[in-house]
Amino acid sequence: MMRAQKKKRGVLKRVLFFVLVVGLLIFSAMKPVFLMKEVVVKKWDTMSRFYQELPWFDQIFVKAYQKVSWVTMKSLQPWLYQFSGLYSKVAFFNAINQWPQKSYQRFTVLEWWSIYDVQKSLSDKKFADTDEYLKFVTDEKIIQKYSDRFEFLALASAEKKLSSLEWFLYPDTYNIDVSQDFVDQLVYLQLSSFDTKIWQPFSSQINYFSRYLQERGYTVDLDFYQLLTLASVIEKEERNKTNKPVIASVFLNRLKQNMRLDADITLCYGLQKPYEVCTPAFIAEWIYDEKNPYNTRQQSGLPPTPISSVSEQTFSALMNFESSDYFYYLHDSKWQIYFGKTYEDHNLNKSKYLNN
Numbered sequence: 001m002m003r004a005q006k007k008k009r010g011v012l013k014r015v016l017f018f019v020l021v022v023g024l025l026i027f028s029a030m031k032p033v034f035l036m037k038e039v040v041v042k043k044w045d046t047m048s049r050f051y052q053e054l055p056w057f058d059q060i061f062v063k064a065y066q067k068v069s070w071v072t073m074k075s076l077q078p079w080l081y082q083f084s085g086l087y088s089k090v091a092f093f094n095a096i097n098q099w100p101q102k103s104y105q106r107f108t109v110l111e112w113w114s115i116y117d118v119q120k121s122l123s124d125k126k127f128a129d130t131d132e133y134l135k136f137v138t139d140e141k142i143i144q145k146y147s148d149r150f151e152f153l154a155l156a157s158a159e160k161k162l163s164s165l166e167w168f169l170y171p172d173t174y175n176i177d178v179s180q181d182f183v184d185q186l187v188y189l190q191l192s193s194f195d196t197k198i199w200q201p202f203s204s205q206i207n208y209f210s211r212y213l214q215e216r217g218y219t220v221d222l223d224f225y226q227l228l229t230l231a232s233v234i235e236k237e238e239r240n241k242t243n244k245p246v247i248a249s250v251f252l253n254r255l256k257q258n259m260r261l262d263a264d265i266t267l268c269y270g271l272q273k274p275y276e277v278c279t280p281a282f283i284a285e286w287i288y289d290e291k292n293p294y295n296t297r298q299q300s301g302l303p304p305t306p307i308s309s310v311s312e313q314t315f316s317a318l319m320n321f322e323s324s325d326y327f328y329y330l331h332d333s334k335w336q337i338y339f340g341k342t343y344e345d346h347n348l349n350k351s352k353y354l355n356n
Contacts, residue, residue: 033058033092035083040192041076049076050096065089073097079175080189105178107186109171111311112236115164117274127182136183137165146191152199152224153191159225167228167306170194190309197312205319213252216323220255227318232306233296235314236265236275243337244317249324250339259327261296269307270294330354 039053047066051059065071071093087095107127109118115134122128136142143162147153156162170193176185205212210221222230230251238247254261268278270292290298294307326339328346332353340346 031058031061032086032088033062034086035092036085037083038188039081039083040189041079041081042196043078045076045078047073047076047096050081062089062092066093077175080177080185082180104175106173107176107182108173109169109186109190109309111171111314112239112275112308113171114269114275114308115166115169116272117276118169120274120276122183127176127178133183133186137169137187138163142187146187150191150195150199152195152203156225156228159223164305165191167232167309168194169309170197171309171311198310198315201312202315202319209319218252218256220252226302227315228310229302229306231310231315231318232308233261233263233266233303234318235308235310237263238337240335240337241313241317244314245320245322246324246326246339247329248318248321250326250329252321253324253327255301257327258300260298260300261302263296266303266307267292267295267297269303275308 033054035053037053039050041049051062054062066073069089073093074097076096081096083095105125105127107122107125109121113121115137119128119131119133122133123130143153143157143165146165147157147162150168153162153165153168156168165187169187169190172190172193174186174189176182176189206224206227209227210223213220213222230248233251234244234247238244251261251263264283264287265275265278267283267286267289268275271286271294273282286292286295287297289295293299294303296303324339325341328340328343328349329337330340330346330349330353331337336353338349338353340349
């Protein structure tokens, strides 16, 4: 009799456990997921990238549903996933699978471009109106919106009132959903990339950099915004990654001695021209323009603002510049670079390597 009762209780426990499991599964399947944010997926990210954006209890039920329901997930593609409310479990997983299948275009921003180059490319490819990008990145409300979201913008704003987002718009290739606002997506992705590739890896070095300079004999004090400005000049002046740390030292040496930078390329930004029109002949035409604040042949110190976006490679070259005694450099017709310690060295390099 006792054995029968125990057996009956054991069966009852198993039934209750089964009912509980089934109930949890039904609840898990029926309980909607709430997600109201943009999730940027980068190369090599997994589903955990989405799970971490959910409250812990939603994470449990979503993971359980995926395992029990044998949900098949495709390989994640780098993408900006925009969630906007409540999703059933099926809709949640379907959204992740289907988003990259939307109609999208790849758009590339090159390292040495300014906003005028980006705008021209967007216009040429019919992705934006003639001045849409320019207006967007210089809109005070947009700047404030993103300054509230990104720490690096808040810091730069504290150092200098920002008139543009331009110098924080990271150069890269982006996938843009053509059914949504093209410019808005592009700017958000560029700022997110800047955060990942410049701010997060180098923020501690940025805070220490002026002290680092002084410890090495430089009487130069550069804040974050000025570092971006100098990095942008290096970006425009040299494309060979091996030379960039030395170019950085040339400019730092010049700043230390209160010399002009004499970087011809800077004047083009002051004329608000795409860099593709900034040929040697164009520069020669404007080289004596004293009214252009970006003409570092005529104006001392750094330009008023950065003159282009900056790549991780170039910013790293500045943060880890190679000490030298060089104050001059030039490129020959094959873009080979020659450095000089004195003006006499520079003139000798001119006679040897230019117009030959």
